Each structure stands twice: as C-alpha cells, then as structure tokens.
Amino acid sequence: MTKRPAQPAVTETVDLTIDALGAHGDGIARYQGASVFVAYALPGDRVRVALSPKGNSAFTGRVTEIVTPAPNRVVPPCPVFTQCGGCQMQHMAMSDYSAWKRAQVAGTLATRGITLPPDTPLITTEPGQRRRANFAATKDNDQVTLGFHEAMSSNIVPLEDCLLLTPALRASLPHLRALIHAALHNKQAADIQVTETLTGLDVLVLSAVNLAEARRQPMIAVAREADFARVAWAHGKAQPEPILMARVPQVRFGGHLLDLPIGAFLQPSVAGEATLVAAVLNGVGKAKRVADLYSGCGTFSFPLSAKARVLAIDSAKPAIATLTTAANRAGLGGRLETMARDLDQSPLPPQDLKPFDAVIFDPPRAGAEMQARMLVKSRVPLVVVVSCNPASFARDARLLLDGGFALKSLIILDQFLWSHHAELVAVFKRS
Numbered sequence: 001m002t003k004r005p006a007q008p009a010v011t012e013t014v015d016l017t018i019d020a021l022g023a024h025g026d027g028i029a030r031y032q033g034a035s036v037f038v039a040y041a042l043p044g045d046r047v048r049v050a051l052s053p054k055g056n057s058a059f060t061g062r063v064t065e066i067v068t069p070a071p072n073r074v075v076p077p078c079p080v081f082t083q084c085g086g087c088q089m090q091h092m093a094m095s096d097y098s099a100w101k102r103a104q105v106a107g108t109l110a111t112r113g114i115t116l117p118p119d120t121p122l123i124t125t126e127p128g129q130r131r132r133a134n135f136a137a138t139k140d141n142d143q144v145t146l147g148f149h150e151a152m153s154s155n156i157v158p159l160e161d162c163l164l165l166t167p168a169l170r171a172s173l174p175h176l177r178a179l180i181h182a183a184l185h186n187k188q189a190a191d192i193q194v195t196e197t198l199t200g201l202d203v204l205v206l207s208a209v210n211l212a213e214a215r216r217q218p219m220i221a222v223a224r225e226a227d228f229a230r231v232a233w234a235h236g237k238a239q240p241e242p243i244l245m246a247r248v249p250q251v252r253f254g255g256h257l258l259d260l261p262i263g264a265f266l267q268p269s270v271a272g273e274a275t276l277v278a279a280v281l282n283g284v285g286k287a288k289r290v291a292d293l294y295s296g297c298g299t300f301s302f303p304l305s306a307k308a309r310v311l312a313i314d315s316a317k318p319a320i321a322t323l324t325t326a327a328n329r330a331g332l333g334g335r336l337e338t339m340a341r342d343l344d345q346s347p348l349p350p351q352d353l354k355p356f357d358a359v360i361f362d363p364p365r366a367g368a369e370m371q372a373r374m375l376v377k378s379r380v381p382l383v384v385v386v387s388c389n390p391a392s393f394a395r396d397a398r399l400l401l402d403g404g405f406a407l408k409s410l411i412i413l414d415q416f417l418w419s420h421h422a423e424l425v426a427v428f429k430r431s
Contacts, residue, residue, distance in 0.1 A: 027042055046066075088420060094124075199247040284304065
C-alpha cells in the first residue's frame with residue numbers, strides 16, 4: 001500500500017471560529033492576520049484545530065474537537081465521512097449546502113463579469129444513483145484494500161458501502177475485491193473503473209503492470225461468478241485488452257441502443273443525463289441543423305436526431321465509431337452524421353459552421369476556448385454550452401458574450417452530491 005505523504009509539522013493547537021466556506025468546502029478562519037483553511041468545518045463552528053503552515057502566510061487546520069457546532073451542522077450519513085475523500089459536505093444541512101453550491105457558481109461567473117440569472121434552477125440528483133465509479137485498490141500480505149482515497153492522500157479508505165452508488169455497484173464491491181485479489185501479486189496496485197450498463201457491469205482495471213498470464217484464468221473465473229458483462233485490462237498507455245466479454249455493455253440514448261466502448265465517457269447518473277438532455281433539447285428549440293461538438297458516444301446526438309439533422313464530432317475515435325455503428329443500425333442515415341476530429345487542436349472554423357442553426361459543445365474540464373472563438377467569428381445564431389467546470393465555462397461564456405451573444409438561460413446540475421463540483425447548461429443567442 002502506498003504510504004501517506006509526510007504531513008506538515010503542527011505548530012500549535014488553537015480555538016477558532018469559522019467565518020466562511022472556501023471554493024472546495026473548507027472552512028475559513030483567521031489567526032494572527034492569516035487565513036486558516038479547515039476541512040469539514042462550517043461557518044459558525046467553534047473548533048479546536050492543529051495548525052500547520054500552508055505557505056503564503058496561511059495555515060491549514062485539522063479539527064481535533066468541535067467546541068460549539070454551527071446551527072446548520074448535521075450528522076453525516078456516511079460512517080467514513082472525513083476519512084474518505086469522496087465527499088466534502090455531508091455535515092451541512094441540504095438547504096444550506098445547495099445555497100452554497102449556487103453561490104460558488106455565482107462567484108465563479110462574477111470573476112468574468114457574468115451575473116447568474118436570478119431564476120437559475122439548481123437540480124440535485126438523489127443518493128444511490130451514481131452508475132459509474134473509480135475505485136483504487138492495492139494488494140499486500142495477500143489482502144486487498146479497495147475503496148476511495150483519503151483527501152489529499154494516496155492512502156485508500158476501505159469501502160464496504162457507499163450511499164452515492166446504485167444498488168448494483170454497491171453489491172459489486174465484494175466481487176471487485178475478489179477480482180483484484182485474483183489479478184494482482186502482492187505489492188501491486190490498480191484503479192478500477194466500473195460502469196452499470198443495461199446488460200450488466202462493465203469493469204476496466206488500470207495498472208502500471210501487465211496482467212500476468214497465470215492470473216488470467218483465476219480473474220476470468222471471478223468475473224464469471226460475479227456475472228460481469230465485460231472485464232478489460234489497461235496497462236500503461238497500451239490499448240485496453242478485453243479479458244472477458246460475457247455480454248456487450250450497452251446503453252440507450254434517445255431510445256437507440258449503443259455498444260459502449262471500453263473506458264468510454266458516460267454521464268455518472270441516468271437522472272443527471274436526463275436533466276442535461278432535456279435542457280439541451282429545450283435550448284436548441286426548433287433548430288433543424290445542429291452540430292454536437294465533443295459529442296462522445298452521442299448522449300445528445302441521438303435525442304437531437306429525432307428533431308434535427310445532426311453532425312457529431314469528437315476526438316475519441318472509438319466513441320465516434322460506436323456512434324456511427326449505432327446510427328446506422330437505427331436507420332438514421334443522413335439525420336446523424338459523424339466525424340472524428342480533435343476540436344482542441346483543430347476547432348471548426350466559421351466557414352464550416354455556416355450550415356448550422358445551432359451548435360452544442362460539451363468539452364472536458366479544460367473547456368473549449370478555441371472553439372468558442374471560432375463561434376464568435378461565425379454566423380451561428382444559437383449556442384448551447386454544457387460544462388462540468390464553472391471556471392472554464394465562465395471563460396468561454398465571456399468570449400461568447402463579448403462576441404455578440406446574450407445569455408438567455410442557465411441551469412445548475414448537482415450530479416456529484418456532497419462535493420464542490422457543479423455542472424452547467426447555458427443557452428446563448430446572438431443579440
């Protein structure tokens with residue numbers, strides 16, 4: 001098991017009152033004119049903390065005792081909260097948690113001079129709906145530790161259950177431990193990506209070492225016993241290798257079945273995906289020719305194809321190949337076209353954007369700055385932006401606003417419950 005990094009030296013223990021919450025959910029207090037960042041503390045808490053230097057005249061504080069709790073502090077529902085680094089905000093009443101998340105989005109947009117529309121809804125998914133999870137695992141002394149990392153640490157918190165996961169993922173935890181026990185030698189580690197699909201669980205093991213030939217059959221036996229749909233192994237930068245294919249993992253977009261590529265991106269919950277799709281369809285309106293940029297496997301492309309002609313573009317060739325096959329199988333023909341293209345390196349220029357009544361882009365966390373610049377230079381009248389990072393969204397939105405677009409609507413989706421993450425869907429129209 002990887003050892004925890006050396007912790008900063010504790011200089012002293014002091015009592016502090018928390019004044020505010022930071023962007024990542026840390027409580028913020030003041031001590032001798034310096035900021036102190038205290039994980040799992042809330043405004044109004046009086047806490048005893050062990051101080052450690054953070055740099056730039058700031059400190060981190062580790063709570064050793066809650067002297068007086070804040071009025072909105074609640075009992076966390078998870079027994080390993082504060083140990084597991086997956087959640088930051090289970091100790092806060094939900095109404096205040098939602099207000100804080102909205103305020104964080106508003107504050108991020110304000111750094112670019114963008115005002116959050118007053119009627120902006122915040123939609124929160126319920127616990128027990130996460131259909132995708134990334135676990136960490138190690139094997140030592142013939143024992144497997146599987147779970148999530150501690151906050152700011154490489155240590156793994158052993159996981160027996162998780163309130164965020166779907167019942168199928170929760171039930172898979174013992175089988176995943178058995179799978180890793182069969183696959184790894186002692187002193188080896190791996191990450192495990194698990195996705196619930198219509199045909200069963202899709203498991204991808206990522207390791208710095210190749211799968212030993214002697215471990216292959218024991219691993220397959222465990223996978224069969226667990227009834228996993230597919231198990232694959234990825235070694236370094238090599239292409240993932242299917243180890244077992246009992247059934248093709250499938251998902252459904254817009255009523256159309258799609259065979260999921262190994263390691264493909266998928267929205268973390270069915271409910272969250274439905275919220276995003278509904279917002280995109282509503283935002284596109286009556287547009288008849290739509291470009292779906294950073295399309296992935298077609299989360300938006302397939303629902304859109306029922307009302308418009310769609311061009312789906314993504315740099316991931318397996319995703320585009322899968323999308324193409326599914327579109328042909330569904331008989332969508334000219335209604336859904338595809339293209340493999342790296343939009344970060346080669347964004348669609350204005351002349352290629354001429355045919356489209358609307359453009360959607362749903363980029364990775366880094367955003368789509370170059371494509372936003374091309375959209376400003378084009379004559380596209382309508383842009384729908386889907387983002388998992390308010391900071392890069394604010395940068396791209398500022399480009400659109402400065403280029404003649406107006407922000408018509410915005411929704412906030414909290415698909416990563418009890419964390420600082422937020423997703424956005426925004427509609428921009430030319431003024």
